[in-house]
Amino acid sequence: MLKHVLLSGFLFAAVVAAAQRPTPAELNQFRVREDSLKTQAFQIINGEDAAIRFRNDSVFTRILVRALLQPHSFRYPFDSLRTISRLYAPDSSFRIFTWQVVKDDDYCRQRGFIQLRTQDGTLKFFPLRDVSEFTESQVDTVTNAGGWMGAVYYRIIRKQHQSVNYYTLLGYDENDTRTTRKWIDVLWFNEKNEPVLGLPNGFSFAADSLPKPSQSRFLLEYKKDGRARVQFDEEMDLIIFDHLVSETNEPKKKYTLIPDGDYEGFVWKNGQWLHVDKVFDFKLKDGEAPIPEPLDSNKEKLPPKPQQKTPSKKAGN
Numbered sequence: 001m002l003k004h005v006l007l008s009g010f011l012f013a014a015v016v017a018a019a020q021r022p023t024p025a026e027l028n029q030f031r032v033r034e035d036s037l038k039t040q041a042f043q044i045i046n047g048e049d050a051a052i053r054f055r056n057d058s059v060f061t062r063i064l065v066r067a068l069l070q071p072h073s074f075r076y077p078f079d080s081l082r083t084i085s086r087l088y089a090p091d092s093s094f095r096i097f098t099w100q101v102v103k104d105d106d107y108c109r110q111r112g113f114i115q116l117r118t119q120d121g122t123l124k125f126f127p128l129r130d131v132s133e134f135t136e137s138q139v140d141t142v143t144n145a146g147g148w149m150g151a152v153y154y155r156i157i158r159k160q161h162q163s164v165n166y167y168t169l170l171g172y173d174e175n176d177t178r179t180t181r182k183w184i185d186v187l188w189f190n191e192k193n194e195p196v197l198g199l200p201n202g203f204s205f206a207a208d209s210l211p212k213p214s215q216s217r218f219l220l221e222y223k224k225d226g227r228a229r230v231q232f233d234e235e236m237d238l239i240i241f242d243h244l245v246s247e248t249n250e251p252k253k254k255y256t257l258i259p260d261g262d263y264e265g266f267v268w269k270n271g272q273w274l275h276v277d278k279v280f281d282f283k284l285k286d287g288e289a290p291i292p293e294p295l296d297s298n299k300e301k302l303p304p305k306p307q308q309k310t311p312s313k314k315a316g317n
Helices: 002-020 024-046 050-069
Strands: 085-088 094-104 107-116 125-129 152-161 164-173 179-189 195-197 218-223 230-233 238-246 257-269 272-276
Touching (some): 050 094, 050 107, 094 152, 094 164, 218 257
Antiparallel strands (some): 164 179, 230 238, 238 257, 257 272
């Protein structure tokens, strides 16, 4: 009897999975739209002036929405869009698109969509609105998709606590002419299956020798081209990031901060990311790293950075 039940379950799952796959006609429609998206995505990065870049960003967004409106779009990878981050959650419950558009050396914006997987292949998605420049307490705000802190994501880490899934997002924001930012944010879904960004008290520093208040997300901001890294080590089950020091002994000036060879981290415990003040008890030599360069969930390198148009953002930060 149990074998029959299991077999029926497997057959049902196979039928559902087959029903969610795009048909040949749908695949052809996706490919046509993807060709248009590639053109627009290229111009978002390489357009000669801000007007061209923002105009192509607007066109790209409209084409992407129309593509996602097609049935079974969740299954289509859009993997030729090399300058657009496209990450599936580890459990394939959603995927997230993020990219950036540059105005000038002091201002850029991130764009994005969260697309949920649905049983019948219909569209359910949430636009992400970058409001970081208008948010006073960026590391403490818990918000919906309309209050996003803006980042281009390169990794999703799934954790659970009390039967709730928490998806930790690692992303970068090239900010302005003086600093670059790396974000660690947490995405989860409320009882209405709507996205929430930021985890209340989700980043704890209680174990530090000098504890400080917990935060809803974590920000690492450092000197432009300082090459500080934020990565996840699967073997250690640990988020690892560079320890920063000021070149001029002025730690409050973020544009003076650079890596010094030490590493800090976060470990998941009891529904929080607990800060680890020192991951290794030795310093690495110049050029050495404990883990490889960041890869996205498809094991692909991050999209290339724009040449001579270094994105920057949020004037006044």
